[in-house]
Amino acid sequence: MIVRNFLSWAQTANAAQRAEGAGALARAYLYGDIEPQERRAAEIALMSLLDDPSPLVRRALADNLASAVDAPHAIVSALAADQSDIAAPILSRSPLLTEAELIDCAAIGDAFAQSAIALRARVPAGVCAALAEVGAREAAISLAVNPGADLPEFSMRRMIERFGDDAEMREALLARPWLPATVRNDLVKATAASLSAFVVDCGWLTHERAERLSREERDKANVIIVTQTAERDGRQGVRDLVSHLRASQQLTAGLVLRALLSGNRDLFEAALVELSGLREEKVAGLLRDFRGAGFAALYLRAGLPEKFLPAFRAALEAQREYADIHGGETRLSLMMIERVLTACDEINGGELDRLMALLRRFEMEAALDDARMEAARIAAEAQAPEITAPAAFSGVPARSAPLIDLVAFEAELMQIAA
Template sequence: MVAYQEFVSLSQSLVSEERGSAAHLSALAYLNHFGPADEHAALYAALIGFLDDPSVKVRAALAYGLLHSGEAPRPIMLALLHDSAIIARAVIQYSPVLIDADLIGLVKTLDLSMLIAVGQRTVLSPRLAGAIVARGQGAVTLRLLRRLDVALGDVLLTELSHSLADKAEMRGALLARRDLPAAARLHLVQKVTEALRGARIVKGALAPERLGRLLRDSSDTALSAIGEREAVQAKAGYVSDLIGSDKVNTRVLLHAVVTGHVMFFADCLAELAQTPRGKVFTLLESGSRAALNALFIRCGLGEGVRNLLARLVLHARTSDLADDAGARHFVVTALTEELIAEHDGVIPEDLEEAFAYLSEQNIVLARKAARGVMAAFAMEAAAPMALPSPKDERRLALPAA
């Protein structure tokens, strides 16, 4: 305990460190006071008095005592917010007493160091975060995007995904956020694809044709994977936007099934056919071929594509297309051979796109399936297939070139 006379002596001392001790003690006493109201009022008056102390050390000691408390007096914290820079930065970053209305007006005029301090507050509302982003300071915006605990809102994230899409570091921070809207995520994936296509190291490593196929396949996978996640969360806006912008075609529908994104496939059919999602699921799980064809007719698909999708659905019912590369390779091979046999090797024009896709996938999936088979074979046959170690360890000396 500090006696009252000792406290008075400290608070009136000519030494700033002693007055700072008195200010800090006053702050702690105020926050932990449980006595009569007049005592509390006297402590409050003492705090007010320390605001006028000419030493920044004293005012800093006062701020430090009140900084992290939600019970600190608002008038005192607002006064300290407009104090010297070192005190104001601490108050604006840590004080829970300050609310959005106190900060949003200030954010428009703060310097960079103060703006960073606001962005590091423990709790940031979407409104305050939007005001910080509106300052257009890239470093601060990047810090904010990397704070996954701060909700930025769909509107702001969508705007940022378009305005910052050409900056790789910003793209990475946006794509790392789980709350990024699906349409914004797809837009950023397309920007990444464009950046990869133009990168010298990528262009130099792959032939143009192969690079185009690889990037197109990756883009289709991203599109359907995003759609699958949206379908799991029962969000319909993504699929309707895709259809409205003509991004859903035969290739996308085939790719969704082949990669095991069946919920996205079902959502696409439900939106195209204007049919309840539950009914589409029932038809895909157990509907006859005639019923599937009727569904595809409602989707506006041509006869050749309808028959191809019906066959694919029937194959998918008995195969694990999501995780088994061998099963996917088998299904794609079967569909390709059926098309060739049915049309005597002359593929109709309306199926050329689908056939080209199946042929591409056949090569890709054959490689994946072969890698899986060889790895499993190598593990099983490790002992008998081991090569004997050479008995003669002498090395041949090659002549100089």
């Protein structure tokens, strides 16, 4: 009887009154102590309100049924397919929607509806994959900032493929508490490509110079990523990253040589395993005797430039000699570079000019880094109170954990380009 009276009243009430009545009826259905027959009648009345011409009425239903586990599934499904401002509460909160329904709603929804799905308290991996594939930019950003999203690695990489030129998208992904090394690499690559295109469009750099700058800054960041990966995921993590670098054509002789001259041997060893197809134990054994013919054969089998072999041998020798001094760093070692420069200069008859040019750029970068660190140290000492340091600690530079800071990365690229 109550429901019949409600339907009769709804025919003459205005939109605001009908919306208020719809909310009251929904609450009575969910929480009221009503008989089963009346409950069925109330469900029919709620279903009939889905045809109400006013969005206020349907929004009132959505607001009141969104979080309910006892709401009629058919009504919830209908509201989820309604216009976005009505569907949003259902899409973002309803526990009744299945993963398949959410994927379907993501496929047909606009950016507002997709963002509502992306911001659910828990977003299953399948829904994340669908949003990463078809979602709008706003939905992808919402997904990236949601800690409750079970975001697979391949989905993050797909988001970078689609929206990597968007700084807000990159920042949202970078803020996630854990990122696979391959995703961090893709973020660095996307940042470098975006900034390279920007400075070329502005006419600040030629295309060729911007490409070189982008590549060298990307390689510098990749050395840091490899170091972090080795510490966290061990050899297998480095192997996976090197496979990704090879597949994305970033595994170059310049990157491997930079890693060695930064005190990082893990990348070189993993690259030899990846490129040669030999077992890790075999590669490690040949690498220990890097002056022998076995290492030379391994080096050539990996497809690395034959003319660069003396530089790699000199780098390995320098790394062995300066390991205690430079261990744990991720930036180029000026001492190691000078050692390699000397070794290559002694045998250069013109065929190593390209390599010498690369080493000179490494030398300039390392010298600038050393000068900046020394200038910062002197400035800090000038501002700090006069405290005499114990002799045992004098001259020992402080170290911090290597981090990939994309904001600083962008700033450095822009500074060089200016």
